[in-house]
Amino acid sequence: MRVFNERGYEGTSMEVLAQRLGITKSAIYYHVSGKDELLRLSVDRALDALFAVVEEEASTTGRAIDRLEHVVRRSIEVLVAELPFVTLLLRVRGNTRVERQALARRREFDLVVSDLVEQAEAEGSIRPDVDPALTTRLLFGMVNSIIEWYRPSRGLRAEQVADAVTKIAFDGLRTGSRKPA
Amino acid sequence: MRVFNERGYEGTSMEVLAQRLGITKSAIYYHVSGKDELLRLSVDRALDALFAVVEEEASTTGRAIDRLEHVVRRSIEVLVAELPFVTLLLRVRGNTRVERQALARRREFDLVVSDLVEQAEAEGSIRPDVDPALTTRLLFGMVNSIIEWYRPSRGLRAEQVADAVTKIAFDGLRTGSRKPA
Numbered sequence: 001m002r003v004f005n006e007r008g009y010e011g012t013s014m015e016v017l018a019q020r021l022g023i024t025k026s027a028i029y030y031h032v033s034g035k036d037e038l039l040r041l042s043v044d045r046a047l048d049a050l051f052a053v054v055e056e057e058a059s060t061t062g063r064a065i066d067r068l069e070h071v072v073r074r075s076i077e078v079l080v081a082e083l084p085f086v087t088l089l090l091r092v093r094g095n096t097r098v099e100r101q102a103l104a105r106r107r108e109f110d111l112v113v114s115d116l117v118e119q120a121e122a123e124g125s126i127r128p129d130v131d132p133a134l135t136t137r138l139l140f141g142m143v144n145s146i147i148e149w150y151r152p153s154r155g156l157r158a159e160q161v162a163d164a165v166t167k168i169a170f171d172g173l174r175t176g177s178r179k180p181a
Numbered sequence: 182m183r184v185f186n187e188r189g190y191e192g193t194s195m196e197v198l199a200q201r202l203g204i205t206k207s208a209i210y211y212h213v214s215g216k217d218e219l220l221r222l223s224v225d226r227a228l229d230a231l232f233a234v235v236e237e238e239a240s241t242t243g244r245a246i247d248r249l250e251h252v253v254r255r256s257i258e259v260l261v262a263e264l265p266f267v268t269l270l271l272r273v274r275g276n277t278r279v280e281r282q283a284l285a286r287r288r289e290f291d292l293v294v295s296d297l298v299e300q301a302e303a304e305g306s307i308r309p310d311v312d313p314a315l316t317t318r319l320l321f322g323m324v325n326s327i328i329e330w331y332r333p334s335r336g337l338r339a340e341q342v343a344d345a346v347t348k349i350a351f352d353g354l355r356t357g358s359r360k361p362a
Contacts, residue, residue, distance in 0.1 A: 011189075130345055130348055137326070137330055145319065145322020148322070161315070164311055167308065168316065168319055168320070
């Protein structure tokens with residue numbers, strides 16, 4: 001994953017991967033069919049973790065606003081725990097079948113979140129004057145931007161980042177003063 | 182810019198640029214010294230537009246919270262108006278001197294914003310329990326994520342996107358109910 005993220009997936013050959021791992025190419029081919037399968041395993045690891053989040057009890061029971069906040073917080077934890085895998089996932093552009101499948105699963109995840117935003121609007125816990133799809137994009141735009149600067153070595157915990165995101169975005173999303181009822 | 186964004190700057194040769202422009206390489210070299218200068222002209226176009234924003238009257242006079250909101254709104258307008266140039270700027274990774282200069286100017290811009298967040302906290306118009314540097318990163322993470330999905334052809338105006346961002350982030354950033362005084 002590190003090599004893919006440094007050089008880009010397209011720019012990385014099996015030769016380079018073998019060198020970096022200190023093994024032969026045939027040793028890699030013993031385990032996987034090729035670069036494509038390595039990419040699939042990696043982006044699936046990130047996607048499986050994100051889909052596990054939306055199946056957690058706190059994501060499926062209770063008020064939609066609380067479920068949405070739970071999904072956002074836990075997505076940030078996944079992003080930090082699986083940083084190189086999520087980074088690779090977010091850089092996928094759809095050039096191969098594996099990449100297109102990953103993009104399709106990302107869209108599916110976005111739909112789950114967008115549906116939560118709609119439900120939260122319906123229950124009256126989110127301001128009604130924001131578009132659910134646009135809100136989902138901007139909210140996860142903020143969440144996903146964490147890959148650009150987060151470095152575990154700097155001692156900032158996932159929880160602190162999640163606190164900051166929910167303070168900024170949710171006190172804005174929740175109905176309250178300054179916001180239409 | 183389109184070719185750089187499609188193939189990546191590293192992956193684009195002058196040969197490819199000449200083909201795409203339908204002119205010879207020497208015709209390009211008549212105007213610029215090379216790929217590096219093209220990159221510099223492009224990222225400077227984006228950076229100059231962003232720095233012009235922070236020098237506008239509404240960015241320099243009045244309450245810090247209003248100046249911050251103005252900078253966010255106008256940055257979104259610049260991003261939409263100069264989409265391929267800002268996209269290229271945001272993908273720069275610091276591999277060459279031109280790229281490092283661009284990153285240095287981005288950091289300078291971030292500092293201006295981060296300073297506005299601090300001033301807004303000091304004047305009491307932003308909740309005091311968010312870190313200015315982290316807030317700047319997340320706020321511009323949301324703003325910059327727009328390059329990932331915004332397509333002018335879909336009819337969504339910059340103003341509508343700016344409205345959504347300020348509704349989500351600013352009603353959260355402004356002191357009010359649910360937030361500590």
